[in-house]
Amino acid sequence: MPQRVAAPQGAQGVIGTLRGAIGSFGKRVSGDRATRSRSRLNGPFYLPQLLAALLIVAFGAVIIYTASLTIAEASFVRQLAGIAIGLVCAWGMYRYDYRALANMSTALLVADVVLMLLPSVPGFGVSAMGMTGWIKIPLVGLRFQPSELAKLVTIFLMASLGAEYNGRIDSLRDYLKLCGILAVPFVLILTQPDLGTGLIVLVTGASIIICSGAKRTWVIATIAGIVALAAIVVATSMTEGLPHLLKTYQLNRLIVFVDPSVDPSGDGYNLQQAKIAVGSGGLLGKGFGNATQAAGGFLPEAHTDFVFALLAEEFGFVGSVVLLGLFATMILSTILLAQRVESPFGKLVLAGCATMWSFQLLQNVGMCIGIMPITGIPLPFVSFGSSSMVTQLTSVGMVQSVWHHIVKAG
Numbered sequence: 001m002p003q004r005v006a007a008p009q010g011a012q013g014v015i016g017t018l019r020g021a022i023g024s025f026g027k028r029v030s031g032d033r034a035t036r037s038r039s040r041l042n043g044p045f046y047l048p049q050l051l052a053a054l055l056i057v058a059f060g061a062v063i064i065y066t067a068s069l070t071i072a073e074a075s076f077v078r079q080l081a082g083i084a085i086g087l088v089c090a091w092g093m094y095r096y097d098y099r100a101l102a103n104m105s106t107a108l109l110v111a112d113v114v115l116m117l118l119p120s121v122p123g124f125g126v127s128a129m130g131m132t133g134w135i136k137i138p139l140v141g142l143r144f145q146p147s148e149l150a151k152l153v154t155i156f157l158m159a160s161l162g163a164e165y166n167g168r169i170d171s172l173r174d175y176l177k178l179c180g181i182l183a184v185p186f187v188l189i190l191t192q193p194d195l196g197t198g199l200i201v202l203v204t205g206a207s208i209i210i211c212s213g214a215k216r217t218w219v220i221a222t223i224a225g226i227v228a229l230a231a232i233v234v235a236t237s238m239t240e241g242l243p244h245l246l247k248t249y250q251l252n253r254l255i256v257f258v259d260p261s262v263d264p265s266g267d268g269y270n271l272q273q274a275k276i277a278v279g280s281g282g283l284l285g286k287g288f289g290n291a292t293q294a295a296g297g298f299l300p301e302a303h304t305d306f307v308f309a310l311l312a313e314e315f316g317f318v319g320s321v322v323l324l325g326l327f328a329t330m331i332l333s334t335i336l337l338a339q340r341v342e343s344p345f346g347k348l349v350l351a352g353c354a355t356m357w358s359f360q361l362l363q364n365v366g367m368c369i370g371i372m373p374i375t376g377i378p379l380p381f382v383s384f385g386s387s388s389m390v391t392q393l394t395s396v397g398m399v400q401s402v403w404h405h406i407v408k409a410g
Contacts, residue, residue: 046403048333052326053381053396057083057389059323060382063311066288067303067384070295074303074384082386086393093397097405101156102345108157109181115146115153116188145387147189147197151204152395154185155352158205162212163345169213178209179222195250196375200359207355208348257373270306273299274368277309278320285316303384305376309368323382327361334399346402353395356380 061083067074101108118135136143161178169175182205189198210219234254237246244251256268277293286292291313294302302310312320331354338350357380364379366372378385380392 044404046333046337046400049330049337049399049403050396052330052333053393056323056326056330056381057393059311059326060307060379062288063307063314063382064303064384066291066314067294067307067310069289071303078386079384079389082389083393085386086390089390089394090397090400093394094400094404096401098156098349098398098401099343099345099405102160102163102343105157105160108153108160109184112150112153112157112185113188115150116185116192118146119192143387145385147192147194147201148387148391150185150189151197151200151356151391152398154182154201154205155208155349155356155395155398158182158208159345159348159352162208162348163343165212166344167213169209169215172218175209175214175218178212178214182206182209193247196363196377199363199375200356200377203359204352204356208352211348211351212344253374257370270300270374271367271370274306274309275370277302277306278312278369281313281316281320283317285312285314285319288314290314304378305364305374305383306368307379307383308365311382312368324361324365327357331357331361337399337403341402341406346406349398350402353399356395357392 061076061079064074064079065076068076068079121135135146158178158181161181165174169178182202186198186202186205189201206222233245234251236242237244237251246254256271273293277291277299280286280293291299291302291310293299293313294310299306299309308320308323311323315322334350334354334357338347338354341347341350360377360380363372363375363377364383367374367377378388380388
C-alpha cells in the first residue's frame with residue numbers, strides 16, 4: 001500500500017498562508033456585498049412609498065389640468081402652488097426627527113384644539129359651502145383649512161398617547177380615556193360643521209387606539225354604540241317634533257344613498273351623474289380632455305369631490321386601475337414599514353397615515369360609484385385644493401421621517 005508523502009514544512013506554511021489569504025478575501029467580498037445590500041435597502045428615502053405617492057400626485061395634476069380647461073374654479077396654477085408648498089413641507093417633515101413628538105401629547109392636544117377653533121376667531125374665519133372651516137392668511141390673502149392640518153396633529157397626538165401602553169391596553173379606564181381625547185377634535189370639527197373631515201379624524205384615531213392594543217370586546221362594544229347613536233340621530237332627524245341633529249342636506253344624502261331614484265333631479269343628481277361619468281369611460285376612456293360629463297357641466301364638483309368620476313371618464317377602467325394600484329402600493333408599503341419599525345410611536349404614526357389614506361380613498365371612490373354615501377371627502381393627492389394637497393404631502397414626509405431615522409439609528 002503506497003504511503004502518503006508529507007509535504008515539507010515550508011510548503012505547509014505557504015499553503016496555510018494561501019488558505020488564510022483566500023478566506024480573508026472571501027470574507028471581505030462577502031462583507032462588501034452585504035454592505036452594498038444594506039446600502040440599497042437602507043437608502044435615504046423609502047422609495048416604494050415615495051415613488052407611488054409622487055406618481056399619484058403627477059396623475060392628479062394631469063386630471064386637474066384637464067378640469068381647468070372647462071371649469072373656471074379649477075385653477076391649475078393654484079394646484080401647482082399647493083403641490084410646491086406641500087413638497088417643501090414634506091421635505092421639512094422628512095428632515096425633522098418625528099420622535100421628538102413622542103412625549104408631547106399635551107402640546108399636541110392644545111394645538112389640535114387651537115386649529116379647530118381658529119375659524120371661529122373674528123377676522124380669521126371664512127365661510128364657504130355652508131361651513132366655517134377656512135381662515136384667511138394675513139398679508140397673503142390665501143385661504144387655508146386648519147382642520148386638514150389637524151388630521152396630522154391628531155395622528156401624532158393619538159400615537160403619542162397609545163405608545164405609552166407598548167402594544168397592550170389592560171385597563172378599561174385607559175381605553176375610555178383615549179376615546180375621550182379622540183372625541184375632542186371630532187366634536188370640534190362637527191361644530192363647523194364638517195362631517196367628512198370629522199369622520200376621517202374619528203376613523204384614523206380609532207385605528208391608532210386599536211393598534212395600541214385595545215381589547216376586542218371593548219372595540220366591538222364601541223362600534224355597536226356608535227352605530228346605535230348614529231341610528232338615533234338619523235331617526236330623530238327624520239321625525240317631526242324631535243331635535244334634528246343632521247342638516248337637511250346631510251339627511252337627504254343618506255336617503256338618496258339608500259334609494260337614488262327618490263330625487264334624481266335634486267339631491268340624487270350628483271350621484272347619478274357621477275355613475276354615468278364612470279360608466280361612460282369604458283375600458284380605455286374618452287381620452288385626454290374629452291370628459292363630456294364634466295365639460296358639459298353635468299357633473300358637479302368634478303375637480304374636487306367627484307374627481308375620480310372625471311378620471312374614470314377620461315382614462316377609463318385601465319386608468320382607474322392604475323391609480324388604485326398606485327394607492328395600494330403606497331398604503332401597503334407603509335404597512336410593511338410599520339411592521340419593521342421597533343418604536344411603538346413610529347408604528348402608530350405609520351398606522352395612522354395608512355388608515356387616513358385608505359379611508360379617504362374608499363369613501364371618495366365609493367361615493368362616485370354609489371357604494372358609499374356622499375360626504376364631500378376629497379381624493380388624496382388628486383382632488384383640487386391646496387390645503388388638502390399640503391396635508392397629504394406632509395403625511396408622506398412623516399412616513400419618510402420614520403424611515404430616515406431608522407436608517408440613522410442603524
